[in-house]
Amino acid sequence: MTLASKFILAVTVLGSALLGGAASRQYKPTKTFAEQELVPQKAGGLPNCFPAIGFKMPLHIPHSVVNWWCDYDTEYAFMGFSYEVTACQSLEQLRQEFLDIRHTFKGRYVRLYGACDRNGFYDDIVDAAWRANLGVHALIWFGWDDPDIWKTRRDVLLAALHANPKAKFVTRVLQFGSEPLFDWALPPLDLAEQVKLAQENLTSLRIPVTISEMAWGYQFSEPRGSMKIMDQIDFIDAHMLPFFSTEASTADKSWPIVENDINWFVNNGRGKKIYLSQNGWPSTTYPGVEPNSPSAVADVSNEHDYYTLLDEKCSYFKTVGGRGIGWFAHIYSDNQEPGYGIYGKDGSLKFPFAPKIRC
Ligand SMILES: *[C@@H]1O[C@H](CO)[C@@H](O)[C@H](O)[C@H]1NC(C)=O
Numbered sequence: 001m002t003l004a005s006k007f008i009l010a011v012t013v014l015g016s017a018l019l020g021g022a023a024s025r026q027y028k029p030t031k032t033f034a035e036q037e038l039v040p041q042k043a044g045g046l047p048n049c050f051p052a053i054g055f056k057m058p059l060h061i062p063h064s065v066v067n068w069w070c071d072y073d074t075e076y077a078f079m080g081f082s083y084e085v086t087a088c089q090s091l092e093q094l095r096q097e098f099l100d101i102r103h104t105f106k107g108r109y110v111r112l113y114g115a116c117d118r119n120g121f122y123d124d125i126v127d128a129a130w131r132a133n134l135g136v137h138a139l140i141w142f143g144w145d146d147p148d149i150w151k152t153r154r155d156v157l158l159a160a161l162h163a164n165p166k167a168k169f170v171t172r173v174l175q176f177g178s179e180p181l182f183d184w185a186l187p188p189l190d191l192a193e194q195v196k197l198a199q200e201n202l203t204s205l206r207i208p209v210t211i212s213e214m215a216w217g218y219q220f221s222e223p224r225g226s227m228k229i230m231d232q233i234d235f236i237d238a239h240m241l242p243f244f245s246t247e248a249s250t251a252d253k254s255w256p257i258v259e260n261d262i263n264w265f266v267n268n269g270r271g272k273k274i275y276l277s278q279n280g281w282p283s284t285t286y287p288g289v290e291p292n293s294p295s296a297v298a299d300v301s302n303e304h305d306y307y308t309l310l311d312e313k314c315s316y317f318k319t320v321g322g323r324g325i326g327w328f329a330h331i332y333s334d335n336q337e338p339g340y341g342i343y344g345k346d347g348s349l350k351f352p353f354a355p356k357i358r359c
């Protein structure tokens with residue numbers, strides 16, 4: 001058995017132990033860090049683990065990630081934001097916006113989107129995430145221009161994860177993306193192999209690996225082996241963009257579309273934890289962001305309605321599939337991807353946004 005599969009087995013055994021009943025869903029306090037043991041668990045059972053709201057970062061870098069991360073079962077409802085890094089934000093901006101995600105919205109994670117090839121950029125992400133108590137879904141971005149640049153990005157990111165002593169404490173997962181199946185970035189069997197190689201590389205850091213993809217990406221490439229990727233990944237980072245469905249109309253009527261794709265992931269996801277990593281409804285259309293249904297409506301109130309719909313389904317997201325599903329809002333600001341932002345280009349909120357993180 002390889003080290004990587006031992007790690008996966010450990011995760012699976014832990015996961016099944018947790019499925020035993022409501023009582024076992026409670027966070028079990030870690031014995032790893034003295035600092036944590038001084039923080040009493042609040043009434044109502046806010047979990048005391050990274051990156052739960054209320055968790056206090058230790059003053060020193062811990063020795064090990066054992067018992068560091070919150071149980072997957074506690075990670076449901078609103079998780080945080082997709083955050084595009086193509087602008088190569090400064091360290092100062094990353095720090096400020098990650099703190100905003102944590103404090104204004106109770107975000108627990110950022111899921112990176114796009115790529116910044118600036119030297120040391122991932123160290124800045126780690127710095128800002130550590131300060132803000134945010135976990136990171138990191139991303140190896142394929143892009144559309146240079147067919148081989150992902151290899152450089154992969155090597156740079158893997159090296160940074162090993163070299164930066166804080167990286168493994170904030171990096172929840174390494175994703176290949178975005179939508180590498182839908183975009184034909186790599187043949188599915190080659191992509192499955194890349195996931196495996198990255199898992200082997202990251203075994204000592206215990207960082208899981210996945211791809212960031214929609215149900216349709218897996219479905220249409222099934223004959224070419226996409227389910228081998230499903231077998232290989234540690235958990236599922238699913239894309240949910242019901243605006244592009246041929247059935248789309250208004251966001252408040254989109255639940256059957258969402259539920260249909262979630263059911264596919266639950267039924268085909270080998271019992272793995274699911275997050276909706278790229279998930280939202282645009283407030284505008286433009287070339288590249290066009291609906292496939294003549295009735296689909298893109299405006300700010302529909303963008304808002306979509307998140308309201310998800311927020312009203314908190315108890316569904318708490319238990320669906322046995323382990324619950326956490327959802328990210330795509331995306332932090334219209335400056336990152338026009339129309340999808342929670343913030344507009346002028347930096348003000350487009351609509352009130354305060355989704356529940358537990359229920
Ligand atoms: C992981 O990959 C990086 C980048 O290719 C490399 O520098 C490093 O030595 C690898 N580590 C392991 C443990 O394989």
